[in-house]
Amino acid sequence: EDQVTQSPEALRLQEGESSSLNCSYTVSGLRGLFWYRQDPGKGPEFLFTLYSAGEEKEKERLKATLTKKESFLHITAPKPEDSATYLCAVQSLSSGSARQLTFGSGTQLTVLP
């Protein structure tokens, strides 16, 4: 059974204080790992897809990296508008053509001005 664990559950940062969120996963063959951002009461917003160990993707203050067992979302010099819940999800090869996602429980990030 595919499993995704995110840590920490919650993180409070001062504006400009860089940090990293962790996503560790167990899958029977990784097709892809996805990062989403979710604001309260809204649907997840797609951020990144990573497919193989060593891959990195960047977008503004965010950088996602992938190893064989975990992924990190690095946030550089965050701003209050980066406050949200960040979700990690995996898509396993065993999902076949369905390609459904298995999500972690998320990290709730608060950036204080």
Next chain:
Amino acid sequence: EAGVTQSPTHLIKTRGQQATLRCSPISGHTSVYWYQQALGLGLQFLLWYDEGEERNRGNFPPRFSGRQFPNYSSELNVNALELEDSALYLCASRHHRSGSYNEQFFGPGTRLTVL
């Protein structure tokens, strides 16, 4: 390009009633997924529709069902509502079931409250 849309935004029902939720995918996307996000829980995969057929379902009882229409929009029906069905129901669409397009794009969700 318009994103995934869902209606209604909020839905309040009483226990035992039926709820119907609707989703319109991004233009050109043929796959529609439904997920449940209950308070304190992560997103749980419910159902996958593609080319008008139910292709896969998660670990949910049969009273969760739905359909996909010829224009690829979808409907989720929840029968015999229970209090624990209260959740945010999210619809996502994907470009093509057999291609290399793996990303799913989510709608804003329908908040279902069962009293």
